[in-house]
Amino acid sequence: MSAGEQEEEIRQEIAAAEAVRPEQFEYAIRVRGLVNRFGDAVVHDGLDLDVRSGEILGVVGGSGTGKSVLMRSIVGLQIPTAGEIEVYGTSLDTIANEEESRDLRRRWGVMFQGGALFSTLSVAENIQVPLREYYPRIDQQLLDEIAAYKVAMVGLPPDAGPKYPAELSGGMVKRAGLARALALDPALLFLDEPTAGLDPIGAAKFDALIRELADTMGLTVFLITHDLDTLYATCDRVAVLAEKTVIAVGTIPELLATEHPWIQDYFNGPRGRAATESHERVPRDRKS
Numbered sequence: 001m002s003a004g005e006q007e008e009e010i011r012q013e014i015a016a017a018e019a020v021r022p023e024q025f026e027y028a029i030r031v032r033g034l035v036n037r038f039g040d041a042v043v044h045d046g047l048d049l050d051v052r053s054g055e056i057l058g059v060v061g062g063s064g065t066g067k068s069v070l071m072r073s074i075v076g077l078q079i080p081t082a083g084e085i086e087v088y089g090t091s092l093d094t095i096a097n098e099e100e101s102r103d104l105r106r107r108w109g110v111m112f113q114g115g116a117l118f119s120t121l122s123v124a125e126n127i128q129v130p131l132r133e134y135y136p137r138i139d140q141q142l143l144d145e146i147a148a149y150k151v152a153m154v155g156l157p158p159d160a161g162p163k164y165p166a167e168l169s170g171g172m173v174k175r176a177g178l179a180r181a182l183a184l185d186p187a188l189l190f191l192d193e194p195t196a197g198l199d200p201i202g203a204a205k206f207d208a209l210i211r212e213l214a215d216t217m218g219l220t221v222f223l224i225t226h227d228l229d230t231l232y233a234t235c236d237r238v239a240v241l242a243e244k245t246v247i248a249v250g251t252i253p254e255l256l257a258t259e260h261p262w263i264q265d266y267f268n269g270p271r272g273r274a275a276t277e278s279h280e281r282v283p284r285d286r287k288s
């Protein structure tokens with residue numbers, strides 16, 4: 001394929017992707033009446049949630065409340081028992097064919113717990129996996145250039161590209177996972193416990209990176225976390241899962257004003273208070 005043909009193909013792909021402009025939607029994601037049942041176990045029972053375009057929405061809840069199942073339902077990895085999920089105005093139920101499904105899927109990037117990199121592929125090769133899938137005719141030189149750009153974007157050194165996951169620190173693995181999630185320049189990013197297992201300094205740096213990338217790229221982020229510091233440092237709003245549904249969504253001050261015992265225990269328990277106090281000590285100009 002000549003360089004001109006390749007350029008034309010990429011231009012057509014971009015035009016198709018831009019036919020539905022993410023910024024035209026007030027809500028990136030709308031979930032209505034979601035039910036997820038595994039045998040007798042009901043995980044979600046009539047769950048509603050709106051994720052606004054351009055926001056970082058934190059998703060919290062006790063272990064087993066169905067945060068990951070919710071994320072998997074939205075990205076089509078889990079077929080819900082009932083309910084409706086819309087991403088950028090397209091209902092997942094109405095997707096008629098593989099082409100429509102691909103068009104939607106390339107609008108989002110997912111970073112699963114632990115980074116979930118392919119251990120037999122280098123960092124650069126991991127980043128190229130989604131690129132190869134969606135743009136099979138891009139030549140190797142361009143793939144390498146895009147991978148190098150993504151490596152730099154997430155703050156990894158250039159020599160991280162040829163390294164294998166086993167050669168990286170925990171923080172670098174997370175960054176590599178993030179680079180892969182960003183490979184297709186998605187409008188929507190899903191992060192499942194991105195700071196789990198990082199030391200506090202590494203976690204704070206990762207929080208700052210997420211906030212910076214979201215701001216510069218105009219991303220909408222669905223962020224599952226148990227980390228109170230991450231909520232304070234990155235999230236515009238927080239959704240709380242309990243009792244098989246979303247019991248509250250709002251800014252942290254709005255949630256603090258609710259009476260729900262789990263929310264009070266979570267934000268006003270010893271760890272919650274420590275996170276609130278440390279957040280209050282950070283000067284405002286360092287919070288952005």
Ligand SMILES: Nc1ncnc2c1ncn2[C@@H]1O[C@H](COP(=O)(O)OP(=O)(O)OP(=O)(O)O)[C@@H](O)[C@H]1O
Nearest residue numbers: 038041043061062063064065066067068069070226
């Ligand atoms: N494929 C599945 N088959 C059966 N049960 C499942 C399946 N996936 C999830 N579950 C169950 O659904 C419940 C919710 O799981 P999920 O992983 O979403 O919780 P979570 O809120 O993300 O928990 P954690 O904070 O511990 O990661 C759990 O009881 C889990 O065992």
